[in-house]
Amino acid sequence: MATALQPVTPEQQNPVAGITIVHNILKWLTSNWKMTTGTCILVFFILMAIFGPLLAHMSPTAFSNDLFQPPSAAHWLGTTSKGEDIFAQLVYGARISLLVGFIAAIGSTILQILFGLLSGYFGGLVDNILSFVINVFLILPGLPLGIAIASFAPNNIKGPILITILLTFTSWSYGARVLRAQTLSMRSRDFVESARSSGEWPLRIIFFEILPNIISVVASSFVGTFVYTIGADVAFEFLGLGNVSQSTWGTMLFWAQSQQAMLAGGWWWFIPPGVCVSLLCAGLAFLNNGIDEVANPRLRVESKRKLARRKKEVVA
Amino acid sequence: MNNFMDHEQQPVLEAVHLHKEFPINQMKLGSRSASVHAVEDTTLALYPGRATALVGESGSGKTTVARMLARVYDPTSGEIRFRGNDVNYKKRGAALRDYRRHIQLVFQDPFSSLNPVHNVRYHLSRPLRVFGHAKNEREVTEQVIELLNKVSLTPAEQFITKYPHQLSGGQRQRVAIARALAARPEVVLADEPVSMLDVSIRLDILNLMERLKIEERLAFLFITHDIASARYFAEDILVMYAGQMVEGGLSDDVIQAPKHPYTQLLLSVAPDPQRVEQVMNEGANDAVPARGEIPSLIRPPQGCRFHPRCPHAMAICKEKVPGRTEVAPGHWTNCFLYDQSEADRKPASFIQADAIHNAKALQKEEAK
Ligand SMILES: Nc1ncnc2c1ncn2[C@@H]1O[C@H](COP(=O)(O)OP(=O)(O)O)[C@@H](O)[C@H]1O
Ligand code: SF4
Numbered sequence: 001m002a003t004a005l006q007p008v009t010p011e012q013q014n015p016v017a018g019i020t021i022v023h024n025i026l027k028w029l030t031s032n033w034k035m036t037t038g039t040c041i042l043v044f045f046i047l048m049a050i051f052g053p054l055l056a057h058m059s060p061t062a063f064s065n066d067l068f069q070p071p072s073a074a075h076w077l078g079t080t081s082k083g084e085d086i087f088a089q090l091v092y093g094a095r096i097s098l099l100v101g102f103i104a105a106i107g108s109t110i111l112q113i114l115f116g117l118l119s120g121y122f123g124g125l126v127d128n129i130l131s132f133v134i135n136v137f138l139i140l141p142g143l144p145l146g147i148a149i150a151s152f153a154p155n156n157i158k159g160p161i162l163i164t165i166l167l168t169f170t171s172w173s174y175g176a177r178v179l180r181a182q183t184l185s186m187r188s189r190d191f192v193e194s195a196r197s198s199g200e201w202p203l204r205i206i207f208f209e210i211l212p213n214i215i216s217v218v219a220s221s222f223v224g225t226f227v228y229t230i231g232a233d234v235a236f237e238f239l240g241l242g243n244v245s246q247s248t249w250g251t252m253l254f255w256a257q258s259q260q261a262m263l264a265g266g267w268w269w270f271i272p273p274g275v276c277v278s279l280l281c282a283g284l285a286f287l288n289n290g291i292d293e294v295a296n297p298r299l300r301v302e303s304k305r306k307l308a309r310r311k312k313e314v315v316a
Numbered sequence: 317m318n319n320f321m322d323h324e325q326q327p328v329l330e331a332v333h334l335h336k337e338f339p340i341n342q343m344k345l346g347s348r349s350a351s352v353h354a355v356e357d358t359t360l361a362l363y364p365g366r367a368t369a370l371v372g373e374s375g376s377g378k379t380t381v382a383r384m385l386a387r388v389y390d391p392t393s394g395e396i397r398f399r400g401n402d403v404n405y406k407k408r409g410a411a412l413r414d415y416r417r418h419i420q421l422v423f424q425d426p427f428s429s430l431n432p433v434h435n436v437r438y439h440l441s442r443p444l445r446v447f448g449h450a451k452n453e454r455e456v457t458e459q460v461i462e463l464l465n466k467v468s469l470t471p472a473e474q475f476i477t478k479y480p481h482q483l484s485g486g487q488r489q490r491v492a493i494a495r496a497l498a499a500r501p502e503v504v505l506a507d508e509p510v511s512m513l514d515v516s517i518r519l520d521i522l523n524l525m526e527r528l529k530i531e532e533r534l535a536f537l538f539i540t541h542d543i544a545s546a547r548y549f550a551e552d553i554l555v556m557y558a559g560q561m562v563e564g565g566l567s568d569d570v571i572q573a574p575k576h577p578y579t580q581l582l583l584s585v586a587p588d589p590q591r592v593e594q595v596m597n598e599g600a601n602d603a604v605p606a607r608g609e610i611p612s613l614i615r616p617p618q619g620c621r622f623h624p625r626c627p628h629a630m631a632i633c634k635e636k637v638p639g640r641t642e643v644a645p646g647h648w649t650n651c652f653l654y655d656q657s658e659a660d661r662k663p664a665s666f667i668q669a670d671a672i673h674n675a676k677a678l679q680k681e682e683a684k
């Protein structure tokens with residue numbers, strides 16, 4: 001059974017069902033140490049994006065007279081060569097970077113579900129057409145294509161929205177293939193066939209019988225896509241394809257590079273956004289691995305104690 | 317229970333000369349496409365309030381017959397008649413849904429036929445909604461409770477919120493039966509409904525189905541590999557071997573005077589039918605009768621498919637497919653031993669007396 005999200009067991013007529021659900025999600029998110037680590041890192045950045053700007057006492061785009069200063073009490077992470085506060089840029093930037101990555105990953109996951117499940121379930125002509133589209137997007141080199149489009153785009157449409165759209169359309173095809181394969185194997189399962197033979201509507205079978213049973217694969221695919229969209233978003237902006245007057249982790253790196261912070265020894269300028277991106281991606285990768293492990297027990301490295309116990313059971 | 321009066325009724329569902337071949341993909345270039353000849357020339361009729369048992373060992377094509385009748389897939393050739401009308405296989409969508417409203421399938425394995433993420437109420441509510449039997453949530457709840465009572469899952473209010481993993485095998489199978497009933501069908505195709513269950517509860521499920529058969533006047537197709545439970549539950553028995561029907565008739569006739577050597581073999585290893593209840597409680601013989609197993613259905617034996625295992629095989633058996641011979645009113649078999657038109661047959665009297673004896677002796681020999 002590929003269910004990581006075990007059916008929530010409602011203790012008979014639970015008056016506070018909402019709490020049970022939250023409790024179950026939390027329990028699931030901490031199923032193993034990888035997921036716990038990943039969740040903690042993700043939560044840290046979400047809190048940083050929400051509450052960080054409250055701590056920043058400067059606008060991220062406001063200039064000051066402290067030009068290119070290393071970290072100090074006044075500017076916790078130092079300033080840029082124009083005197084902007086790097087801490088403010090970092091926490092405001094977290095908002096845009098997370099939001100762009102998240103929205104693109106959501107859009108991409110919706111496409112993955114639609115293409116993967118519909119083509120896997122219906123087969124035949126529907127599958128031929130949808131699979132063709134999936135394959136076209138699969139062989140399109142996403143990142144270079146995105147760079148090409150973004151560099152030809154006029155400056156006034158460059159920015160988070162364009163990048164979100166590009167990221168969505170260049171990131172869904174692989175996940176769609178994975179979900180298609182999962183759906184194919186679900187299609188002939190007994191409970192799907194019995195739903196079908198009791199007259200159930202096809203779309204209802206796809207979204208109510210099959211989807212809940214592969215939700216952990218969807219979750220893992222979503223997190224994997226999120227890693228890609230965060231990383232690719234920063235890459236696009238670093239290359240100057242974003243709105244460079246807005247402060248995000250990618251544009252911070254863009255400016256640090258174009259102002260030659262590295263040569264001038266301004267480590268405080270490029271290290272914070274670099275660490276944030278790497279740490280967030282690592283956290284998401286942990287989460288992804290952890291989900292895979294829960295969803296696919298064969299990947300689970302069993303602790304020696306458990307193995308020993310199982311051996312005993314076999315002997316007994 | 318068994319009277320010919322029932323036969324005067326119109327059958328509600330009929331299968332006429334059904335064939336099913338499953339093409340198998342051979343990756344080798346140039347090789348001729350092969351297929352599994354899963355079901356060959358199957359004809360049967362189901363009557364309201366009457367159960368027909370389809371008996372045969374595993375791999376003989378019983379499930380394939382049930383799934384064709386449920387229209388999970390279409391026959392390669394042959395007709396399915398519902399209330400006397402030929403089913404048009406090309407019509408799907410609404411027509412297929414309408415067909416399924418009347419013909420419901422109960423799967424063999426209750427551990428895989430219920431969706432682990434849905435509770436009992438959801439499982440039973442869907443057919444009620446799809447077929448328009450319940451218009452709102454209140455009607456759904458009422459009818460779900462009624463269904464649970466019908467299959468003796470009481471107190472129903474407790475079972476309604478349970479998930480499959482909280483139920484025992486027997487309880488799950490009751491839910492599966494209730495789901496089949498939710499559509500308000502006329503025909504229930506039960507594919508080995510008790511074979512995956514603990515022996516101690518098999519009889520309960522059989523008794524439940526017996527009650528439903530009478531109360532709801534359901535036409536039952538009862539698939540089993542255990543001839544003892546077939547006799548216990550069904551009025552008619554059809555014996556199937558390697559995709560072919562080999563014998564059929566009233567249960568008592570087939571059990572008391574089995575004609576086909578395969579039926580005789582099945583009975584020789586089955587426990588005394590008088591002790592069915594005891595057997596049901598102790599566990600039926602799941603073992604396959606002796607002397608080999610079902611032949612390959614990709615290249616099945618020529619002639620009578622049973623000939624490699626038949627103690628009475630004759631020259632003609634390897635060449636020709638035996639036709640259907642009526643051995644008594646309503647009791648037929650496909651075997652050259654009874655085919656008067658075949659010259660080189662053996663005297664039938666020899667068979668009836670000795671066949672069971674022979675089969676039993678053979679069984680003992682192999683047991684050594
Ligand atoms: N979908 C399928 N594709 C290929 N072969 C099949 C398929 N379904 C059943 N068969 C084959 O048809 C034969 C009969 O199977 P089945 O109807 O399941 O028998 P039973 O239910 O009596 O055990 C078996 O040899 C089986 O391998
Ligand atoms: S036809 Fe021949 S091989 Fe087949 S069961 Fe009868 S005697 Fe045996």
Ligand SMILES: [Mg+2]
Binds near residue numbers: 379424508
């Ligand atoms: Mg079967």
